[in-house]
Amino acid sequence: MIVYEDTKAALLEQRYGSQQKPANIHWNSQVEAMLSHCSVRTFLPKALPDGALETMVAAAQSASTSSALNQWSLVAVTDPELKHQLGQTIARTVPTDRIPWIEDSSALLLWVADASRSAAITLEQGGDPIVLNYLDSFLMASVDVTLAAQNASLAAESMGLGIVFLGVMRNAAKEVAELISLPPFSFVAFGMAVGHPDPSHPGGIRPRPAQPVVLHHNRYDQERYKQYLEGYEAACLQFRQSRDMSEKTWQGAVLASTTSMDYMGGRENLRAMVEEKGFKLS
Numbered sequence: 001m002i003v004y005e006d007t008k009a010a011l012l013e014q015r016y017g018s019q020q021k022p023a024n025i026h027w028n029s030q031v032e033a034m035l036s037h038c039s040v041r042t043f044l045p046k047a048l049p050d051g052a053l054e055t056m057v058a059a060a061q062s063a064s065t066s067s068a069l070n071q072w073s074l075v076a077v078t079d080p081e082l083k084h085q086l087g088q089t090i091a092r093t094v095p096t097d098r099i100p101w102i103e104d105s106s107a108l109l110l111w112v113a114d115a116s117r118s119a120a121i122t123l124e125q126g127g128d129p130i131v132l133n134y135l136d137s138f139l140m141a142s143v144d145v146t147l148a149a150q151n152a153s154l155a156a157e158s159m160g161l162g163i164v165f166l167g168v169m170r171n172a173a174k175e176v177a178e179l180i181s182l183p184p185f186s187f188v189a190f191g192m193a194v195g196h197p198d199p200s201h202p203g204g205i206r207p208r209p210a211q212p213v214v215l216h217h218n219r220y221d222q223e224r225y226k227q228y229l230e231g232y233e234a235a236c237l238q239f240r241q242s243r244d245m246s247e248k249t250w251q252g253a254v255l256a257s258t259t260s261m262d263y264m265g266g267r268e269n270l271r272a273m274v275e276e277k278g279f280k281l282s
């Protein structure tokens with residue numbers, strides 16, 4: 001197999017900046033595709049190519065699924081009016097009038113953690129779906145849909161499309177569920193905007209912390225990340241400066257994410273909404 005050393009070095013440089021990089025990566029086309037990921041938030045006004053959605057779904061369905069229960073669904077919103085309505089619903093939860101990457105996407109994919117089929121199939125057979133009352137069932141469907149979506153994102157990127165995940169769809173989980181007629185025992189875990197990347201606004205590969213921050217061997221080392229923070233801040237700063245983004249630190253962003261209720265944007269109501277949908281989270 002041909003290994004494109006220049007591509008490998010360039011991608012590792014972008015992913016880690018001047019931080020310590022793993023020297024022993026087993027490079028191949030799949031790994032290269034994964035390391036090339038960056039979120040895309042500017043799309044050309046074009047429909048998805050024929051078969052792109054089906055390719056993404058086949059990739060999504062090829063992800064592992066807990067106990068082969070297939071507890072996820074995808075609602076692909078391509079109707080411009082509905083996409084606009086969903087975009088506006090979410091925009092109202094954040095300080096903006098319009099979220100362009102939602103409204104300008106070729107498709108707004110709503111990834112549904114979905115135990116509704118399990119519930120219906122159980123009831124049809126005269127069973128009582130008591131297991132669905134437990135938090136683990138909720139988590140199982142949430143994990144399944146996340147794995148499926150990640151596979152779909154890689155398939156999309158392999159076709160030259162761009163994606164961005166949209167946790168912000170949970171800001172108005174109840175309204176979103178109503179707009180797409182979700183049944184009981186299901187909820188939109190997150191959205192994903194997909195479309196043709198606008199070449200005049202290319203996404204950038206966003207750095208990640210050096211591997212020892214996330215990789216522990218045998219036992220968790222709680223203190224170790226601290227010695228890598230400076231290097232990660234430098235990589236993040238370089239990324240932000242290269243893209244004319246405001247200068248804020250990663251640790252500052254972490255702090256804001258854990259201390260400001262603005263960060264929640266309505267997601268503080270998620271438990272009530274999920275319980276309304278039938279999950280008891282016991």
Ligand SMILES: Cc1cc2nc3c(=O)[nH]c(=O)nc-3n(C[C@H](O)[C@H](O)[C@H](O)COP(=O)(O)O)c2cc1C
Pocket residue numbers: 037038039040164165166167168169190203204205206
């Ligand atoms: C579950 C999840 C939810 C996300 N939600 C949003 C979102 O609502 N809006 C947004 O612009 N980006 C969202 N993102 C994208 C992240 O901001 C992005 O992945 C992160 O900044 C790293 O950048 P990269 O994907 O370009 O590597 C989300 C990502 C994930 C995994």
